[in-house]
Amino acid sequence: MTKKRNFFQALFLLRLLVQRNIKNQYYRSVIGILWTVLNPLLNMLVMAFVFSVLFGSETDGLDYPVYILAGNIIFNVMRSSTASALPCLVQQRDMLLKTKVHAEIFPISNVLSSLVTFFFSLIALLLVMILRAMSGFYSFHWQIILFPLLLPALSLFSAGIAFFLSALYVFFRDIKHIYSVILTLWTYLTPLFYSLKKLQSETAARFIRLNPMYHFVTLFRTMLVGTVPPLSSFALCYLFSAISIALGCLFFSLLRPRIAARL
Amino acid sequence: MTHSDLSRRLLSVEHVSMSFRRYDVGVDSLKELIVRAFRRDLHKNKFQCLKDVSFQVDRGEAVALIGKNGAGKSTLLKIVSGILPPEQGSVFCGGRITPLLRLGAGFDSNASGLENIYLNAAILGYPKKEIDEKLLPIIEFSELGDFIRAPIKTYSSGMLARLGFSVAVNLPSEILLIDEILAVGDLAFSRKCYRKLDELRANGTTFLIVSHSESVRRYCSRAIWLDGGTIRADGDIDQIFKEYSACMLQKTEFKTAP
Numbered sequence: 001m002t003k004k005r006n007f008f009q010a011l012f013l014l015r016l017l018v019q020r021n022i023k024n025q026y027y028r029s030v031i032g033i034l035w036t037v038l039n040p041l042l043n044m045l046v047m048a049f050v051f052s053v054l055f056g057s058e059t060d061g062l063d064y065p066v067y068i069l070a071g072n073i074i075f076n077v078m079r080s081s082t083a084s085a086l087p088c089l090v091q092q093r094d095m096l097l098k099t100k101v102h103a104e105i106f107p108i109s110n111v112l113s114s115l116v117t118f119f120f121s122l123i124a125l126l127l128v129m130i131l132r133a134m135s136g137f138y139s140f141h142w143q144i145i146l147f148p149l150l151l152p153a154l155s156l157f158s159a160g161i162a163f164f165l166s167a168l169y170v171f172f173r174d175i176k177h178i179y180s181v182i183l184t185l186w187t188y189l190t191p192l193f194y195s196l197k198k199l200q201s202e203t204a205a206r207f208i209r210l211n212p213m214y215h216f217v218t219l220f221r222t223m224l225v226g227t228v229p230p231l232s233s234f235a236l237c238y239l240f241s242a243i244s245i246a247l248g249c250l251f252f253s254l255l256r257p258r259i260a261a262r263l
Numbered sequence: 264m265t266h267s268d269l270s271r272r273l274l275s276v277e278h279v280s281m282s283f284r285r286y287d288v289g290v291d292s293l294k295e296l297i298v299r300a301f302r303r304d305l306h307k308n309k310f311q312c313l314k315d316v317s318f319q320v321d322r323g324e325a326v327a328l329i330g331k332n333g334a335g336k337s338t339l340l341k342i343v344s345g346i347l348p349p350e351q352g353s354v355f356c357g358g359r360i361t362p363l364l365r366l367g368a369g370f371d372s373n374a375s376g377l378e379n380i381y382l383n384a385a386i387l388g389y390p391k392k393e394i395d396e397k398l399l400p401i402i403e404f405s406e407l408g409d410f411i412r413a414p415i416k417t418y419s420s421g422m423l424a425r426l427g428f429s430v431a432v433n434l435p436s437e438i439l440l441i442d443e444i445l446a447v448g449d450l451a452f453s454r455k456c457y458r459k460l461d462e463l464r465a466n467g468t469t470f471l472i473v474s475h476s477e478s479v480r481r482y483c484s485r486a487i488w489l490d491g492g493t494i495r496a497d498g499d500i501d502q503i504f505k506e507y508s509a510c511m512l513q514k515t516e517f518k519t520a521p
Contacts, residue, residue, distance in 0.1 A: 005390060013385040020371050020382065098365035100345050101386045174292035260347050261283055262291075 010105060017109035021084075022116055036120035037127075040076070044069040044128065051193045059195045061225045063138040065128055070224055071192040071217045073121040074150075078158045078213060079183060081114035085162030086169050086179060093263045103259055104252065107162040111155055118151075129224075141226030149234065150223075153241040154216055160244030163252040170259050190214055212240040272357065273469050274320040274343065274438060279352035281313040281338055312338050314492045315352070322358075322437075325470035327479040327500060329507055330489035336473045337442060339489065340364065343471065344440050358437025358469070361387060365442075366427030372416040376407055376426055379415055383430050397433050404459070405429035406452065425452060432459050438469045457481070477504055 026035045048065040059067045085107040095101050132138040168175055190213045196205050208214050215237050222229045313335045320326055328336045341347040343354055344362035369386040370379050380401055384394045402411050405425045415423060432439075464470065464482055472479050479486075479500075486500040488507055496503050 009385070009388060009390040012391045016378075016382050016385050020374065024371070024373055092369070094365060095369045095386055097341070097346060099362060099368045099386050100360075100388055101369075172291065172293040172296070174294050178293070257348050260341075 010102065013101070014105055014109055014112065017105065018112045018116065021109060021113035025113070025117070033120070036117050037124045040069060040073055040121040041124040041127070044072065044124070047072075047193050060197060060221065062221055063132050066125070066132060066138055066224065067195075067221065068193055069125050069128055070221050071190070073118060073125060074154065074217050074220050075187065075190055075192055075213055076121065077114050077118045077154055078161070078216075079187070080117065081111040081155075081158040082161045082165055083179070083183065084114070085110040086165040086176060089166045089170050089259065090173075090263065096260060097263055103256065104163070107166045107252075108159065111159045111162055114158065115151065115155055139226075141224070143223045143226050143228055146223050146228065147220060150216065150219055150237065153234075153237040155241075156245045157212060157216070157237075157241040158244075160241070160246070160248030163245075163248035167252045167255040167259065170255070170262050186211070186213065190217060192217065212237075212244075215240065271321045272319055273322045273324075274357070274471075275355045276316060276318050276339075276343060277353050277355070279313055279316045279339070279342055279349045279354065280311070281335075281342060281347070281350050282309045282311045284309055312492055313342070313349075316489075316492070316494055317352075318487055318494065318497060320438075320469060320471065323467045323469060324485060325464060325472070325483040327483040327486040328471065328473045328489060329475065329479075329486055329503070330495075331511070334489040335492045336489055337364075340440050340442060340471070340473055356438070359388075359435070360438045360440060361431060361434065361436035362440045363431045363442070364440065366424055366431065368427075370415060370423070370427070373414055375413060376405075376411040376415055376418070377402075379426065380430055383427065384434060387431070387434065389434055393434065397435075401429050401433045404433055404455075421449065421452075428456060432456075432463065436468065438471060439463065441470065441472045443472075443474055480504070 022033075026033055044065060047068050051068070052064050058064060062070070088106040088110055089096065089103055092101075092106050096103055129138055129140065133140060165175070165179060189208055189211055191199075191208065196208060196214075199205055199208075215233065219229050219233050219237055222233070316335075316339060328339065330336050338347065340362070341364070342349045343356070344360050344364070345354070345356075346362065367379070367383055369382055371382060374382065380398065381391075381394055384397075385391075405411070405422075405428075407422060407426060410418065410422065415426070418426070460470075460482060470482055472483060483500050485498065486496075486503040486507075487494055488496040488503050496506060
């Protein structure tokens with residue numbers, strides 16, 4: 001009975017924290033929540049403009065603007081949830097030192113907030129898809145609706161990294177700078193604006209296939225092209241996420257007793 | 264221990280010890296750690312903060328924790344409330360604890376007072392239903408009126424403290440842990456706070472208060488004197504305050520003497 005009560009209480013707190021994150025993200029701007037849609041859209045425009053010159057208009061069977069935007073919104077779930085989770089325990093120092101709140105709830109709330117932002121970005125993607133479909137560059141396929149199958153894997157993968165980083169940051173405050181470099185590198189090592197097929201370097205391609213984000217991004221694009229992804233692709237993504245969440249939770253629970261003393 | 268003892272006992276602290284690891288110079292970056300590891304310069308020293316502290320608190324009791332700065336009072340309060348896990352020993356608590364160590368923990372300056380009531384109370388561990396039930400008393404007690412719908416960054420510090428205090432004392436709790444009696448807001452409101460605490464006392468809420476001042480005598484009949492991480496005395500508050508003040512005075516005289 002108390003377990004159930006505690007669980008619902010935690011869910012309630014989680015909901016409030018996610019609401020707070022989302023509201024604060026775009027609080028100061030005049031058009032508010034519209035930015036969550038506009039932001040990826042404008043980014044995509046810039047990238048599409050710059051890179052379509054280099055890579056042509058169709059990439060892996062997908063219209064280039066759609067290709068870029070699809071890759072970016074998937075990658076952004078990981079990027080924004082881990083980048084915001086990194087300092088989250090230190091930022092909530094006050095709460096963690098003065099109340100009994102569970103530390104796990106903060107990284108989780110950051111991942112969920114990124115997931116909410118993802119749904120807004122999805123609207124941007126849909127807009128672009130409709131526009132491109134009207135000019136005949138893209139055609140819709142029913143396989144798009146399979147995308148929710150990807151989200152649990154993506155969230156768990158991000159959550160694992162979020163747990164790891166947020167706990168580590170309590171002890172080493174300079175990993176913030178290291179991680180921002182890693183994120184930049186990771187962005188370039190994921191085929192967001194280029195395509196592996198056009199890379200024409202087998203060594204590089206083999207290396208990039210070790211990157212879990214490549215598989216998440218590719219899975220999503222496969223659906224947009226109109227093919228049902230093979231079960232093995234799903235299995236691979238869920239394998240990555242299982243490893244990530246297991247290691248992240250293990251690391252977090254090991255450091256957990258020492259976090260409050262080091263904040 | 265008889266059965267009635269067990270049911271009366273609300274809080275029991277058994278042989279709690281706590282120490283903090285301190286590097287000579289704070290190492291909180293990876294770079295620092297690596298550089299120091301190479302120089303073999305990682306002198307750690309342990310700072311023993313609490314040594315074998317044991318005490319029991321019965322239901323409805325009000326206990327004051329006194330002692331000079333750095334005696335381990337706040338750390339003990341954190342361990343009792345479950346924020347810090349003790350290094351050794353254990354804490355048993357038979358009721359719901361509200362740690363009032365900081366008013367308005369988790370307040371978000373962009374959100375309205377109303378939203379912050381929910382956020383703050385949820386962080387303190389209350390489910391939505393209980394907050395809904397107490398919402399009106401909380402708003403009423405805080406005397407914020409229409410301001411409750413305004414973002415709290417527009418509040419004065421007194422208004423913020425009033426809101427935080429109002430949330431903390433209006434939600435149901437068996438033990439209230441207070442770090443320093445909080446003189447909140449203007450004279451009228453601070454009187455109201457004292458009255459509210461009186462009311463909670465009369466209803467049988469257990470208090471554990473950290474304090475330096477003798478004002479805690481209003482609520483507490485028993486005091487625990489912490490000195491250098493151990494319990495130096497535990498008993499009647501008047502007696503202990505007498506000894507404590509004598510000891511403090513002696514020290515200052517000793518220092519000022521040529």
